[in-house]
Amino acid sequence: MPSPKTQPARGMRDFLPADVRKREYVINVIKEVYERYGFEPLETPAVENIETLMGKYGEEGNQLIFKILKRGEHEKTGEADLALRYDLTVPLARVVAQYQNELPKFFKRYQIQPVWRADRPARGRFREFYQCDVDVLGSRSMVVEAELIAAAGDALIALGFKDFTIRVNHRQVLIALGDRAGIRRDHIEPALTTIDKIDKIGVEGVEEELRARIGAASASTLIGFFRELQSLSQAAEIAADELTDKAGALNAAILGRLVEFVGNHEGGAGGVDELRTILELSEATSAARRIRLDPSLARGLSYYTGSIIEINVADLAGSLGGGGRYDNLVGMFLGKDVPACGFSLGLERIIVVMTEREMFPAALVSSPADVMITIWNEESVSESIALANELRSKGLRVDVYPEADKLQKQFKYAASRSIPFVAIVGEDERLKGEVAIKDMRNGEQQNVARANAANAVQIRSR
């Protein structure tokens, strides 16, 4: 039994080789798609000055930030001056403020790095986890939203996802809904949070909670609206994971209903227009049939100012990723606003679903080497290392068994590691300039000229 002191810290994980290979596979696919969209990589430190992070994520967020003690003589004061980053968006806003003169007018960056949150650990919820972010800074155009949605969607498609849906909404539309329902402005935020639970607790559950929060009249208006949307959805008869032309008609119907309800509300009308544009522009992308206009989508983050986006699959409670527009965040660092919009895919959730659905390529769980070189006896160790050097220089992945154990034991080790070939240089082989190559999959062994050893392994591998 390993002692508790050898476990990783609570809510954190060690990744053994097979895990790392899965994670790297997903990261590389996502990177490759983001590069195809013209995004460039950015990396920021794990540690930020504490004032960079505090006050950006709301009160709940503040409490989840890991804080770092001052060093040296200040340590005993118990004060913290640094903290682990909570997401990749606030560091990005800081970077854009810091390097404004070096960055292009439209800064398109992706960033795939871990973040830390002192959340209560639960299934699929960790205290260290990776975010895969793409953001565009510098433009208010809805081209940005359409491109971000398409990029995130293409990344999922490249990973083999076929059945995800992309829900979109708009912060200003949410506020307009609240205003139209006569909700006090400072009650809108909690009301939105309640509305966001429609998926989890249903229209009835939301109605009950809303009454308590905002009064019966407002609750009834709001719920009336969402009931209408629900009937539209039901009438459309689209399965949760169905990709169909019907989606466009449903989106149009919901948009029409939004126009009526929001009317000429100052921010809301603009928000509805932006949603219409996003739907139109997305028609030409792979996101076309996946987009669902969803006026109940709120997402927690307080810094969103415009579009709100979330990607879901039917068999996962949370989302695979989410994002939106946050035109004011950079202003908190720079003193002047820079329009911004971004999307973040959650690496661990993607891996959870891909593992459950067995979506990883079989070749990923391969052996650590193409061939293992045995050690014949204490005197021939150099011979084995020399052969390893030759085979590696030809591009093979080569393991050398480190000890002059009995040959059978060495074979057994290679088999346990799923290494397909074993190479032996015994006395005979050495004198003849040959190598014995044993195919561990069928037990066949054959001598080849040493110069052809790499070739022999490569040919038999096919």
Next chain:
Amino acid sequence: MPSPKTQPARGMRDFLPADVRKREYVINVIKEVYERYGFEPLETPAVENIETLMGKYGEEGNQLIFKILKRGEHEKTGEADLALRYDLTVPLARVVAQYQNELPKFFKRYQIQPVWRADRPARGRFREFYQCDVDVLGSRSMVVEAELIAAAGDALIALGFKDFTIRVNHRQVLIALGDRAGIRRDHIEPALTTIDKIDKIGVEGVEEELRARIGAASASTLIGFFRELQSLSQAAEIAADELTDKAGALNAAILGRLVEFVGNHEGGAGGVDELRTILELSEATSAARRIRLDPSLARGLSYYTGSIIEINVADLAGSLGGGGRYDNLVGMFLGKDVPACGFSLGLERIIVVMTEREMFPAALVSSPADVMITIWNEESVSESIALANELRSKGLRVDVYPEADKLQKQFKYAASRSIPFVAIVGEDERLKGEVAIKDMRNGEQQNVARANAANAVQIRSR
């Protein structure tokens, strides 16, 4: 002027796209070489339980550890229960203890991740930096040392380094030198630290410091020995960065002198034997002419028990990397010892030298996209996005200018970003099913059928 609050935390760095591309290039080359040696990837959390780290790096190390405040109600106690990892070796030892039943008998892992030290920041010294570690656990065989040295050397060669030397020594030999010179055991450690400064302050400087530390007699014996080695080296006439057959003869001479001086000292004689074996086994590898037996090499770390290794280039004060054998560290977690040996390349130092020497491939600092698609007018935005979608599906990296600015402004932007091609779909082009492709390098513009647009960009790129 950016305000101070937008800077990264002291001693930490933001990596803009061009920096990230350099870092990824180096990391990928190193990874590829380590994979060729049969090493597998491991990742551990940035954050460890504080007791995992404390007491493993000596008193000085303890003070450099970033400690994380307890959360919630415990925060005001000022207590720390977590800490940022200080290196990748102690987490590895913890992992080996934790997963002993899942890991192979010989665990060969590489790990390329950041570590954090609250060091005083200086040129090339940061508080967040990457280590590129390879370690082999489970064998006392010197095959391990030879393979690690060859792997680290091959990684540097693959990066384009030609002139590095690999210094090797042995902990037990160092202790034997101390014993033979009559130094009290508890004075050996500081004496070794002084000897390690030979490169920096010369034999005379070391002699002076040694006298003060261990008395005139011991200092004189020790210095006498190192003077002899110095004459041997001078007689060999090998330039600092010369790769020559003369190195083998010099190593043999130093080995002979070590045998005499160490004699039948219990640990020391075994250490000398192991050094001889390492030299012999390395003959068959690319490290052959680079290895220098250096009995003055000590390296700070207290957990080394056997071989000590360091790689240097002439134009860098510190080392490019170092390592050694630490047979007792896993035992601190597991209760029973597991033999272990490892080597760590320093990413930032490698990048410093490669940048100064201009060793990065020119293609690395390329443009963020193969082609940028302009927006003809507000009505044709969908058209541009559709074209982007087509070109991306053919593997091109495509940027879309997000706004319907004047075409000249869009061209100017593409030029400023070094994007080689710009695609335009104006009224004419749309009606004819064509795309205008402008080569930004010579200003030539040509219309092609839309279906051939990707091809046209690819062909002209060559």
